[in-house]
Amino acid sequence: MAEYKIKDLETLTGIKAHTIRVWEKRYALLSPDRTKTKIRTYSDADLVKLLNISILYDNGWKISKIAECSEREIKKKVEGLFQGEQSFSAVVSLLIQSMVELDCDTFERVLTNAIQKEGLETVYRNYLVTFLDRIGVLWMVGTITPVQEHFVSNVIRQKLIVETDKLPIVAKRRVDAVLFTPEDEFHEISLLFYNYILKKRNYRTLYLGTNLPISDLKKTLPTINPKSIILSMIANTPEEDYNNYIMHLLEEVQLPIFIGGAMADTYGLPKTDMVFPVQDWIEV
DSSP, X not given: OOOBOHHHHHHHHOOOHHHHHHHHHHHOOOOOEEOTTOOEEBOHHHHXXXXXXXXXXXXXXXXXXXXXXXXXXXXXXXXXXXXXXXXHHXXXXXXXXXXXXXXXXXXXXXXXXXXXXXXXXXXXIIIIHHHHHXXXXXXXXXXXXXXXXXXXXXXXXXXXXXXXXXXXXXXSOSOSEXXXXXXXXXXXXXXXXXXXXXHHTTOOEEEOOXXXXXXXXXHHHHHHOOXXXXXXXXXXXXXXHHHHHHHHHHHHHXXXXXXXXXXXXXXXXXXXXXXXXXXXXXXX
16 A cells, blocks of 8 residues: 655645645544654545545535545545546546546546547647646555556556557558667657657658667668657666667768657757757657
């Protein structure tokens, strides 16, 4: 069982810590434990309850009315909302809740339902980016377990692959882009999304996945003959190592490189006219 601080709840639910404290005091919605130094700590059950409360609250319910409901009634009302149109906050909250509870059926159902209604590109940009940002913060501090992270990553990965397979086959021609992650980088959700967007826009891609050594790529470049390289760099890396890797790759491949991921957001791009943000391509 995980242990959350009030800032963790704020991150995952979008409800301000001050508001959570007011709701605790006025309506006794949560009963946190306290450490010896009087710091509030919350359980998985507390988080799930607050996520359900946030769904009802964001859909127009007054907090005073929610407080009158039992946990069972709150869950039932949330399930009723799921049958109709779901707000942004409801989708994100349901994804987080099913991750915490390792509820694969609900996670897949919510995601599939959203994709069927709005399409993968909209769902990724409007829901999954926020969801992944929220759990990413907690992953960095160790609140989210590897089991939870692997569970949701693999479901999202499967959805991206399935939706990409549904796209029309691009006419055979020179490869527009080769996509991969560097050695020891195993996060590929954003890379899979880049591949989906490019294929959707009729670009020809070669998806090489994760953990690709530069030496192996260089050996095959004469055969592939791509126009450009697309990288996703998520794993926490010192800035010097990040820049050195990109410049070494550029020296080896002599091709335009488009970079996305948390490291590019954190450090920016090396000062060269051959390296670009991936948004220049996928946002067109």
